[in-house]
Amino acid sequence: MKRYERERQAAIEAVIAACRLCSAVQHRLADEHKMSKTDTSPVTVADFGSQALIISHLRKVFAADPMVGEEEAAMLRTPEQQALKNEVIRLVRDIDPSMDETQILAMIDEGVGPCDFTQRYWTLDPIDGTKGFLRGEQYAVALALIEQGEPVLGVLGCPNLAVDPNDPTKGQGVLFIGVKGEGAFLRPLNQAQETRIHASIQTDASRTRICDSVEKEHSSHSDHARIAELLGMTTPSYRLDSQAKYGVVARGEADIYLRIIKKPNYHSCIWDHAAGVAVVKEAGGEVTDAFGHPLDFSVGRRLLKNSSIIVTNGAIHAAVLRAIRQIATP
Ligand code: AMP
Ligand code: MG
Secondary structure, eight states: OOTTHHHHHHHHHHHHHHHHHHHHHHHHHHHHOOSOTTOOHHHHHHHHHHHHHHHHHHHHHOSSOOEEESOOSGGGGSGGGHHHHHHHHHHHHHHOTTOOHHHHHHHHHTTBSOOOTTSOEEEEEEEEOHHHHHHTSOOEEEEEEEETTEEEEEEEEEEEEESSTTOGGGOEEEEEEEETTTEEEEEETTOOOOEEEOOOOOOOGGGOOEEEOSSTTSSOHHHHHHHHHHTTOOSOOEEOOSTHHHHHHHTTSOSEEEEOOOSTTOOOBGGGTHHHHHHHHHTTOEEEETTSOOOOTTSSSBOTTOOSEEEEOSTTHHHHHHHHHHHHOO
């Protein structure tokens, strides 16, 4: 049996179940026009439901592993939020009828339990890219296993991403999987057949393509444009929400993902990057901060030792870091 086989299997099943719940909520948001797009409740309901499904699934296999997730159930236990809680319970039970209210709330709370970040733990973002989710665009369900500060397994569910960007008939909804020492894989969300994926082999920076966030508050689009100019790139940036960007680099659809942070002292949450890092690295790519340091997942719920994040196919990583040093020097 391969080293992470049980973890890989459990993580895939958990993410698929969570993607089903999130897709159901997003489709209802689009179809019924019942909820306003400025209303945060659909994303809240899906966030809680996704976390409950993922943690309960992992708990059945790994009784002792710490789980670190974005949500906690305290708000759902208040009398004012009873309607929200009931909706979460209904959605979770649609996917897993074996769970009752007590279990659902307890599983959500597992995500904020004690954790020694220097040891083995799981981290999950039940919905990454909530702004994209609300716009009806890209989002991801992201789950990773960390050992000694390094993501060793990542599963990224991207329900709205094209299975094959060159063939729209193949539909949308993909799962990216990265396992340390085994490589990176892609499968459609509704099929078990996996394909091995690789980052691009482009070494000529002028022929590469960048991807970055849609939301301009999340990173510096102007710095990204200056880096692209310095490297002589001509293709416009591919803007999409969530860790789907890591998947896009891992399968060679883009060569670089830039996240230059402008806000002083802003540090990303671990669950916003862990799964993506495992996938891209196993696809042959590279992930560091703007100084070329690896991301350190051993220091807590945020990446306190890293700020900006640079993802490439590996081959052009040094060239991108050089360009960043140039724009940083007045
Ligand atoms: P993206 O879809 O790649 O733009 O990233 C979504 C993630 O950005 C969310 O999960 C947030 O944790 C994170 N985020 C929120 N505010 C900021 C900010 N000011 N700078 C960088 N990232 C942020
Ligand atoms: Mg997130």
